[in-house]
Amino acid sequence: MxxxxxxxxxxxxxxxxxTVSAATVSAPSSSWTVLSGNYDYLADQQTGQPAGDIVGSGTNGGFFTTFNDNGSASNTDGTLGFRLRLDAAGGNKNNIAFDRVAWVGIDANNDAVLDAFIGLGMQGSSSTLGIYAPGTDLNTSPATTSVASTAYKSYSIDSSNYNYRPVDYTTDGGTTNDATTSTTGDPDYYLSFMVNFRDLVNFLGTKGISITDQSGLRYVVATSTQMNSLNQDLGGVNGGVNSPTSWSDLGGFSPTVSAHGTPVPAVxxxxxxxxxxxxxxxxxxxxxxx
Structure with missing residues (x-):
């Protein structure tokens, strides 16, 4: 048998x-782990702003992760990073800058419910990077997903945990700097940010969820114009920011991977x-x- x-x-x-090599927040995407899938349907964001449109598929990846154990033998510390590929630069031609919100929602126990969020907000004079609890909604679909207004853990933003730069396929990999036909001529931009993995472990522990850097995690990625919702673009989903259909049925979840980006079989x-x-x-x- x-x-x-x-x-x-x-x-x-x-x-x-x-053995998985770690990347810095500004390193070429060739040293990050691309999460397979169509990230994203091109030009499907909801507010008419290409700087918030997640793009990329195939070799021109749209969503990446990386993990650095920082030389520690512990399996519950280190640095966890994410990278999104966006259709255009934010700000203006004299001051290019990411000027909105990016969210990564985490299903940490494979029950199709979002258990935590990592959020980056860069709006006006206000900027924040942190780990957030889900809101009081079900958090099983775009229409039922909400985020707590106050971060469980906040970080000062600097060059070690935040980077925003144009795509350069000669070093990043892929075949083009511009994955969309609607904005031909201007490069896509990579948005990258990192948080302390132990803080995520500790937060999930308050919810009765125990993880290590080898545990299976799957992600939902989104952009927004405000910190209390996911209202602009959803990675891997064609529109649907108000859809009651589950994240699983919409195809909104990334593959299940460890913090290192290594595939983890479903148990x-x-x-x-x-x-x-x-x-x-x-x-x-x-x-x-x-």
Missing amino acids: NAPAWLVAVCATACLTL PEPSAFFLGASSVLLACLRRRRA
Whole structure:
């Protein structure tokens, strides 16, 4: 009897030691981990502002992650980073700047509910980078997702945790600096930011969710014009900022990966696990008797 595919995948993952290179916040995208998928449908953002439109697919990735353990052997600290590819520069030609909000929502226990948010807001004279709790809504779809008004943990923004620059495919990888046909001639821009992983671990612990840098996480990525909603563009979703359809059914979740960006197989329900494990054990016993 052959072992179920998911059981083989889980066992293989447990036995492998993977080395993943870390990137700085300004490093070329070739040293980041691209999260596969269509990030995003081109020119689908809701406010008519290309600087908030998440773009990219295939080799011209639209959503990336990276992790740096900072030389520590602990599996609950380090630096977790995200990078979005946006259709155009924000600000104006004399002062190019990211001038809106970016959100990364995190499903940390594979139940299709967003458990935490990492938010970057750069509006006017106000700027913030932090880890936020979900709001009191269900947080299972765009229409039911909300974010707490106050950060659980805030960070001072500097060149070590924030970067905004044009795409350069000669070093970043891909085939073009401009992934959209509607804005041909101007480069896309990368928005990158990083937070302390232990702070995320501690926050999720307050919700009864325990993670390490090897745990399976999946992400929702969005841009917004304000800090209390996801109202501009949703990564991997064609419009739908007010949709009641679940994040899963919309295709809004990234693949499930560790903090390092390594794919993590979905773990089945306990009953299915024990049934599969029992089948494998029974097959082994039969072979020994033969």
